Amino acid sequence: MSGNHLGEFLRARRAALRPQDAGLASHGVRRVAGLRREEVAVLAGVNADYYARLEQGRERNPSAQVLDALGRALRLDPDGRAHLHQLAGTVPSSRLAPTTDRVSPALRQLLDGLLAAPAFVINRSLDVLAANTLAQALHSPFEPMDNLARMVFLDPAARQFYEWWGHTAQAVVGNLRRAAGLDPDDSGLRELVGTLSRHSPDFTHLWNTHTVHGKTRAPKHLLHPDVGPLALTYQAFDVGDAPGQQMIVYQAEPLSSSAHALSLLGSLHATSNQAARGGRP
Template sequence: MTDNQLGEFLRARRAAVRPQDAGMASYGVRRVAGLRREEVAVLAGVNADYYTRLEQGRERHPSAQVLDALARALRLDPDAHAHLHRLAGTVPSGRFTHTTDRVGPALRRLLDGYPGAPAFVINRALDVLAANALTEALYSPFGQMDNLARMTFLDPVGRQFHPRWSYAAEATVGHLRQAAGLDPDDPRLRELVRVLTEHSADFTRLWNTHAVRGKTLDAKHFLHPDVGPLTLTYQAFDVRDAPGQQLVVYQAESGSPGAQALDLLGSLHATSRASTSAPR
């Protein structure tokens, strides 16, 4: 990560907006994939030279009003809009603190209170900090259940486990981009990005788009070698007494094939654990 994250974000998001998307006519030979700097400036109602200095890192303190105008010009969704403000420092730094990786005993008991649903706790870098038995069963095809991004991009199982791998990869990188805006100095996140960039061209390509995505509610598609395809929804909840941690719970619609597959997966995992722990 560089020291001009605001400029890189603006440049990447500008490249993702076509003139016709913004209601502008395209003219002349275009050297860029998306909008020109001058076009963004017109759409946002700011001086073109001022916008250029923002991208180049020569201006680092835009007002909240300018950022809101740029967000509209670049057609940013709410997650990306908030990320833009964080990069510019217009969100009070006191709202965001370094996370702790310690999961309290009460939260661990809560995980075990979801015997029929995979439930786990992650930090901003997508490290899995704690998980219940059904989560372990769900992710058992992986060599190690340690970090969701590493598992997606660097474990060979990832592309088979995620039948919609491209979508899962984009979402994963979007979550990490949001985390970088929340805590850009997090050493764990910096090291993770370094490793993923070094070993995965797909990660590097997606990381350079600067797309941002929050983890709230979505559908997940899995292909488990023991029970076949599963379609689950998930919800993510902030852990109030541990800023940066999230509790994630997967669920299947009652009576659906996904629910039946989860039941079977839980039974298989319980049987396997019992046979492994039985005295010999």
């Protein structure tokens, strides 16, 4: 990640937008993908030279009004607009709050109390900081269950486990891009991005799109080797006393085949653990 984060984001989103997407006519062969700088400037109502300086990193203090106009011109969704403002420093950023990877005893107790739902805690870099027994059972195909991005892109189990692997991969990268906007100087995130870039061309391609996503309620379609297909939804909760941490809770529709499969998975995992302890309860 270079120092011109704002310019990189603007260039990537401009390249991803076709003229027809912005209501512009396209004449002749274009030398570059997406919109031209001049077209973005016209759509946003800003001077073309000023916009060029923004992309080049020669102008680093755009107003909130200019950023709002650029967000509309580039057809950014709410996550993308928030990311744009964070990169420019025009809104308070939660990166200013100290973060921690320590999971409190109270939160661990809450995780362990969720017996019928897989639940785990992650940080902004998608490191898994803690997980309850059912979450560990659910992710047992991975070795280890340590970082969601590493698991998705570098663990061979991922492409069978995530039935919609491509959608999951996009969401993971979008979350990492959002984290980079909150704290571009995070050394752990830089190291993770470097590792993934070296070993996964799929990650590199998605990372270079600069697409930003926050956690949603999107369904998860998983295929577990022990219990078969699982259709789950999830909720993401910010941990109030630990900035940067989120608790993720998966759920199955009550009385559905996925709910029965989760229950069976918990029983199998408990039996396996008991056997590993030599039959001791």
